[in-house]
Amino acid sequence: MKDFKKVMFRLGYNVLVVFLSAFFALPILWLIFTPFNEKPTLALEFPLNPTLANFAKVFANDYTINAFQNSLIQSFGATFLVIILASLAAYAFSRVRLPGKGIIMYILVLFSSVVTGIAAMVPVFFLLLKVGLIDTHIGVILVFSGGFLPTAVFLLKDFVDSISTTYEESALVAGASRLQIFKDIIFPLTRPGMVVVGVFTFVQVWSNFLIPFLLLRSSEKMPAAVAIYAFTNDVGIPKIDLISAYSLLYTIPVVAIYIFTNKKYGFRFYGGLKG
Amino acid sequence: MTQITGIKLNSIVKRFGDVTAVNNISFEIKPGEFFALLGPSGCGKTTTLRLIAGLETATKGTILFNDQDVTRAEPKERDIAMVFQDYALYPHMTVAENIGYPLKVRKVNEKEKAKKVIETAKQFKIDHLLDRKPGQLSGGQQQRVALARALVHQPKVFLFDEPLSNLDARLRLESRTFLKHIQSKLGITTIYVTHDQAEALALADRMAVLKDGQIRQLGTPQEIYEQPADSFVADFIGDPPMNLIDCRLNPIKGNLEILFPGIKVTIPEEKLVLNKKVDPKKDYIFGIRPEHVILADRKGDIEGKVYAIETLGSMTLITLMVGDSRVRVNTHEMNLGLKIEQEVPIKLNYDMVRIYEKESGLLIK
Numbered sequence: 249m250k251d252f253k254k255v256m257f258r259l260g261y262n263v264l265v266v267f268l269s270a271f272f273a274l275p276i277l278w279l280i281f282t283p284f285n286e287k288p289t290l291a292l293e294f295p296l297n298p299t300l301a302n303f304a305k306v307f308a309n310d311y312t313i314n315a316f317q318n319s320l321i322q323s324f325g326a327t328f329l330v331i332i333l334a335s336l337a338a339y340a341f342s343r344v345r346l347p348g349k350g351i352i353m354y355i356l357v358l359f360s361s362v363v364t365g366i367a368a369m370v371p372v373f374f375l376l377l378k379v380g381l382i383d384t385h386i387g388v389i390l391v392f393s394g395g396f397l398p399t400a401v402f403l404l405k406d407f408v409d410s411i412s413t414t415y416e417e418s419a420l421v422a423g424a425s426r427l428q429i430f431k432d433i434i435f436p437l438t439r440p441g442m443v444v445v446g447v448f449t450f451v452q453v454w455s456n457f458l459i460p461f462l463l464l465r466s467s468e469k470m471p472a473a474v475a476i477y478a479f480t481n482d483v484g485i486p487k488i489d490l491i492s493a494y495s496l497l498y499t500i501p502v503v504a505i506y507i508f509t510n511k512k513y514g515f516r517f518y519g520g521l522k523g
Numbered sequence: 524m525t526q527i528t529g530i531k532l533n534s535i536v537k538r539f540g541d542v543t544a545v546n547n548i549s550f551e552i553k554p555g556e557f558f559a560l561l562g563p564s565g566c567g568k569t570t571t572l573r574l575i576a577g578l579e580t581a582t583k584g585t586i587l588f589n590d591q592d593v594t595r596a597e598p599k600e601r602d603i604a605m606v607f608q609d610y611a612l613y614p615h616m617t618v619a620e621n622i623g624y625p626l627k628v629r630k631v632n633e634k635e636k637a638k639k640v641i642e643t644a645k646q647f648k649i650d651h652l653l654d655r656k657p658g659q660l661s662g663g664q665q666q667r668v669a670l671a672r673a674l675v676h677q678p679k680v681f682l683f684d685e686p687l688s689n690l691d692a693r694l695r696l697e698s699r700t701f702l703k704h705i706q707s708k709l710g711i712t713t714i715y716v717t718h719d720q721a722e723a724l725a726l727a728d729r730m731a732v733l734k735d736g737q738i739r740q741l742g743t744p745q746e747i748y749e750q751p752a753d754s755f756v757a758d759f760i761g762d763p764p765m766n767l768i769d770c771r772l773n774p775i776k777g778n779l780e781i782l783f784p785g786i787k788v789t790i791p792e793e794k795l796v797l798n799k800k801v802d803p804k805k806d807y808i809f810g811i812r813p814e815h816v817i818l819a820d821r822k823g824d825i826e827g828k829v830y831a832i833e834t835l836g837s838m839t840l841i842t843l844m845v846g847d848s849r850v851r852v853n854t855h856e857m858n859l860g861l862k863i864e865q866e867v868p869i870k871l872n873y874d875m876v877r878i879y880e881k882e883s884g885l886l887i888k
C-alpha cells in the first residue's frame with residue numbers, strides 16, 4: 249500500500265514536470281521551427297522540407313531591415329550612455345562622503361521605474377515635444393537612459409564599494425591623476441558590473457514596444473519591436489510567414505549578446521577581483 | 524642617484540570631525556634616515572604617514588620637504604612611494620604591469636620602462652614572476668612586488684605602513700632584514716609605521732613613540748630602550764617587557780628606603796640619584812629591565828621566590844615573586860638548576876634602574 253502511494257506520487261510528479269516543461273518549451277519550439285515551414289501556421293509543425301523562403305521575404309522588405317538598424321541604434325545608444333554615465337556616477341556615489349547619499353540613492357531607484365512606465369508617458373511626451381526631441385533616436389535613447397540609470401548606478405556602486413580605496417591611493421601616490429586612476433584601475437575592476445548593466449539595458453531597450461511607439465512618429469525610425477506590428481494584410485490578419493521569420497531574427501541579437509558576454513566576461517553579480 | 528630629502532613636521536594637527544587623530548606633532552627626519560613611527564593601535568601613526576604622503580591634509584601646521592612647503596601639495600607633486608599594509612597590488616595587472624605602473628603614469632617610454640621593470644624585479648628576485656597576476660603569488664612574493672613597484676621610479680621618500688604585518692613570523696624576520704639591507708644600500712629617506720616595537724628597534728636609525736596622537740619620546744632605539752621617557756614608553760618597549768613595580772620612596776639619613784608591596788629595600792642614597800626631591804607620600808614606579816636583574820650567588824640585594832621558568836632558546840626567562848610583585852629575570856645561562864618555589868638572592872643593576880612618578884608617568888631617574 250505504501251509502495252503504491254509512493255509510485256503514484258512519483259508518477260504524478262513526473263507528469264507535472266513534463267506538462268510544465270512542455271508548456272514553456274512549446275512557444276520556443278514554435279519560434280525555432282515555424283519560420284522554416286513552407287506554409288507557417290500558428291500550430292507547431294516540424295519543417296519536413298525546410299525552406300528559407302520566409303526569410304527571403306523578410307529581407308526583401310526595406311522597412312523591416314531598416315527597423316533592425318533602428319533597434320540597434322537605440323539599444324546600443326542607450327546601453328553606452330547608461331554604462332558611461334552610471335559608472336562615473338557610481339564612482340562618485342561610492343567615494344564621495346555626502347550626507348544623506350543613501351537616501352538620494354533609494355529615492356532615485358524608487359522613482360526611476362516611473363520614467364519608463366506608462367503613467368509618465370504623457371508628461372515625457374510633452375517634455376520631448378517642448379525640447380524638440382519627439383521623433384528622434386536621441387529622444388528615445390535619453391528616455392531609456394533616464395529610466396535605467398538609477399538602477400544601473402545602484403548596481404555599479406556596489407561593485408565600486410568593493411574595490412579597496414588603497415588601490416586608488418597607491419596610484420595617487422605613484423603619481424597618477426584622477427582620470428588615469430579611473431581608466432587604469434576603477435574601470436577594469438568594475439567591468440564585470442558594467443557588463444551586467446549593459447546587457448540588462450540592451451535587452452530592455454531592444455524588447456520595449458511602448459516608448460518608441462509613442463515617442464517616434466515616422467515609420468522609418470521605428471525599431472523592430474514596433475515594426476513587427478506592420479505584418480498584417482489589408483484587413484488586419486497577421487501574416488504568420490513573415491512574423492515567424494521576423495521573430496526568430498528579432499531574438500538573435502539578444503541571444504548573441506548573452507552568449508558573447510558570458511563567454512568573454514562571465515556574468516558576475518558581485519564586485520572585486522582576485523587574480 | 525636620487526636627490527636625498529629631509530622632512531620636517533611643524534606642529535601638525537589633524538582632526539576628523541571631533542576626533543583628533545594627530546595632536547600637535549613636530550619632528551625632523553634627516554636626509555637618508557630610516558625613521559620609525561611606533562605606537563599602539565589608534566595612536567595616529569597611519570594618519571601621520573598619510574599626511575606626509577599627501578593623502579590627507581593637515582588641519583594645522585606645516586610639512587616641509589627640504590625646506591620646501593608641501594603641506595597642501597598633491598601626492599604626485601611630492602615624488603614619494605608608499606607601501607600599504609595590504610600591498611594594494613592591482614589585481615587585474617600582471618606583476619610587470621604593476622611594477623611598471625609608476626613609470627606608465629610618468630609617461631616613460633616603453634623600452635626604458637621594460638628595462639627598468641626587469642632591472643628592479645631582478646634586484647628583488649621576482650623576475651621569474653613577471654607574467655603572473657598578484658592573486659597567484661604568495662604573501663612574501665606580493666610584498667616584494669609591492670616594494671619593487673614603490674622603488675622603480677626612485678622616489679625621494681619611501682613610506683611604509685606596517686608592510687610586514689601580513690607575513691608569518693619567519694618571513695617577517697627575513698623581509699625585515701631585506702628591507703634594512705635595501706634601505707641602507709639606496710639611502711632613501713624612509714618613514715616606517717609599525718605597532719611592533721621589536722620591528723622599530725631593529726630597523727630604525729631614529730624613532731618616535733606615539734600615544735593618543737602625541738609624541739611621547741623621540742630618539743635612537745638605544746636611547747628609547749635604555750631611558751624610556753615615561754612609564755608608557757617603558758611599558759611599551761622591550762620584550763620581555765620591563766619590570767615596573769609600584770613603590771614608595773623614603774629618604775632616611777643618607778639612605779633611601781624603597782617600599783615595594785610586601786618588602787622593603789634600603790640602599791645608600793648615592794646609588795639612586797634622583798633629579799627631583801622625593802616625596803614619601805607620593806607613589807612611584809620602579810622600573811628595571813629583566814636583563815638588569817642578576818641572579819646572585821650568595822648575598823644579594825633582595826630575595827625572590829621562583830614562580831616560573833621559561834626557556835626561550837638562547838636565554839631563560841625566570842619569573843620571581845619579590846614581596847607581592849612579580850619580577851622577570853632574563854639570563855643567558857641555561858642550566859641554573861632552579862626549582863619552583865626556591866628562594867634565590869638577586870642583585871639589581873642600579874645604574875639601569877628607572878624611577879617614574881606614578882601620577883604623571885614622568886622619568887625622574
Ligand SMILES: Nc1ncnc2c1ncn2[C@@H]1O[C@H](COP(=O)(O)OP(=O)(O)OP(=O)(O)O)[C@@H](O)[C@H]1O
Nearest residue numbers: 539542543544563564565566567568569570571718
Ligand atoms: N578617515 C577618518 N575618519 C575619522 N576618523 C579617523 C579617520 N582616519 C583615522 N581616524 C581616527 O584617527 C585615529 C588614529 O587613526 P590611525 O589610523 O592614524 O591610527 P593607527 O595608529 O594607524 O592605528 P593602527 O595601528 O590600528 O593602524 C583613530 O582614532 C581613528 O579612528
Ligand SMILES: [Mg+2]
Nearest residue numbers: 568569570684
Ligand atoms: Mg594604521
